[in-house]
Amino acid sequence: MILRYARCLRGYTQAESAATYGIEERTLRRWENREFDPKWNDVISLVEDVYLLNILEVIGKINDDNEHND
Structure with a gap:
C-alpha cells in the first residue's frame, strides 16, 4: 500500500x-499487489530516494485517508 500510494502521489508509472x-517492473507490481513482501529497506529507498518523499509523512497521509474513509 505504501509503495503504490507514494508512486501515485508522485505520478510515476510502475x-x-x-x-x-x-528492478524489474514485475517485481514492483508484485510488491504493490502484495504477492511478495519487499524488504523494509527497499520500501524506504523507493519512497525516499526515487519518489523523494518522507516515509513517515507518507504513512501519516495513508492513516489520515483511512480515517476519513471509515
Missing part, C-alpha cells in the same frame, strides 16, 4: 519507478 530503482 515501469518508470522500477527502472529508476533498478
